[in-house]
Amino acid sequence: MKKVTINSVATYAGVSKKTVSRVLNNEPNVSPATREKVLKVFKELDYTPNPIARGLARNRSFIIGCLYDNPSKSYITRVQSGALEACHKHNYNLLIHPCELRGGALIANIENLLTTSRLDGLVLTPPFSDSVELIEFLKRKNVNYARVASAIEDDESISVRSNDEQGAFEITEHLIELGHSNIAFIKGHPDHSATEQRFSGYQRALSTHNIAFNNALVAEGNFSYHSGADSAKAILDITPRPSAVFASNDYMAAAVLKLATQRHLKVPEDISIAGFDNAPIARHIWPGLTTIAQPVEEMTRQAVELLINQIGGADVGVLQTTLEAKLITRESTAKP
């Protein structure tokens, strides 16, 4: 099968390349008759313009790259879903690129990515949105980027985050108001800024309600289900057993719930469990998890939309936004 290019169309239709290009891009100043004629040839020859050539001429690829390194699959799915919504709205496409923050190869990896595929912009999700090294590199390379859920504030780039500290405060307060005071906490991955923020919200709630912070009640997780299972073991063995557990995300909370159930503890009668994120699993298990609904899709959608506007050369106005997190109470928390 012979390739159909803009040249063949032009020859066949008896007009110049440029006129074909005009029809292709719906530019004005083409007579209706000519336009019709060219459009007919498009159909006849089954012509599809070459996006690469177009990209070269316009210096655009209409592709956004999404960087992630996140143990929580559902978080990534939600990120993708928000990013895709914004992309498709503007006729952009999304390229996904998981990679590792640690190991020293990050910059080389991203450099290779940019060499392999021309990307108009990059969405950085945690923990990349907090990587100063990466951000410096992108600035130097003049690559457009948007940060999702980043804690860095003194940066003039696009950033959409949610209020993790406040969310953690509220859910801890919810437990306290139910009557809990012996509340265990499971931390997230140390590379993620959300980890520190959620921890800090937990501590602030305790202190606000005059409950002494007890480091023995804190377990180190990393947002993965598996780490939650390990932390759960540690926590359920504490004497006296905490009457409530607040895990930094729903996966880890689900792991606590599973172990508690295995040990024939009744949730929430014997122990209350709270999570964070409002991941699907929070409502797929019984009892459903009390959690903080974090607007992951919406954050990403907004970030990508701003990014695309910026790429288009528009004046984006407000670059940095903070969305609210919301407490969702389900069956996993109750009075002790």
Place this chain on the structure above:
Amino acid sequence: MKKVTINSVATYAGVSKKTVSRVLNNEPNVSPATREKVLKVFKELDYTPNPIARGLARNRSFIIGCLYDNPSKSYITRVQSGALEACHKHNYNLLIHPCELRGGALIANIENLLTTSRLDGLVLTPPFSDSVELIEFLKRKNVNYARVASAIEDDESISVRSNDEQGAFEITEHLIELGHSNIAFIKGHPDHSATEQRFSGYQRALSTHNIAFNNALVAEGNFSYHSGADSAKAILDITPRPSAVFASNDYMAAAVLKLATQRHLKVPEDISIAGFDNAPIARHIWPGLTTIAQPVEEMTRQAVELLINQIGGADVGVLQTTLEAKLITRESTAKP
């Protein structure tokens, strides 16, 4: 900041574009001295080649597109993970494109995708891997593609599937051998060929063990958790209550488990539950789900690898492979 192109490098280094290009691509016939010189200029000018220009010249984008329309998020995550592994191994990138099979806009949507971004190949996941309309279109457009978990056999294109019928047979047989005979079944999405195959395996197992098939025990799901919850209601209200439920995927099985637990039924003492896929949720809940481990990542990895070889012009040899599914027994199934 001025753009650094191959021309600036050439001028600065005092050589021709072509020589720079040679160094860039590690081609032979460049004297060590010249190579050194050019490499030094790369560093000095912080040069990054333009992938689009390269793509235009070579007629390659080194991007694979992944099509999906699947209610199960974890399935998609696994597909992506397998596809990415193969892509990165060959220095390709992955662009994701969820879209709808139904609605009539599919072909236009894909046509637009191909117009927007030059893709070297497409991975079709269910239900697209069974869409004759789409496959015809891609053939006509001369687009390389690979099918994952497709039931179409009389096609000369790349296809990697797993044995769904056999998997469903085995898990049903497992229930029968435990002593169950009143086994309810929840179907998957009607657009997916796996749905028919799993149903067929269920029926074959019944018939092999001389158990009469009873259509009243069959509920219509669509692979989503939500549809599983609806089916669960219907099934748990059947009198006499089935002693076991086999759901066509783990999400729906999890929904059955949740409702059963809510109704204070003990699993597996009062009712056994089996799923399909070995999705993460199968081991994140208690009791863990007995299920069929489907090698989703591996299927996709192999499919993409074959696809990339084909794009590279290699003789791919065997185009169609079937991988085995494996029974995983956990706590959700037991004697009635």
Place this chain on the structure above:
DNA sequence: ATGAAATGTGACACCGGTGTCATAATGAGG
């Protein structure tokens, strides 16, 4: 009818690389 403005069209350079081929420089063998 006439000149100015608006509209339609094409020639040509350009985007930033790669492929082909001719030619220059180097090295081995006699």
Place this chain on the structure above:
DNA sequence: CCTCATTATGACACCGGTGTCACATTTCAT
């Protein structure tokens, strides 16, 4: 020292579009 093969290098066309600008044609007010 010369010939011939080998290695190194560059000129130039080309990939398939878009941007600029010049020019031809039409429209419209005077």
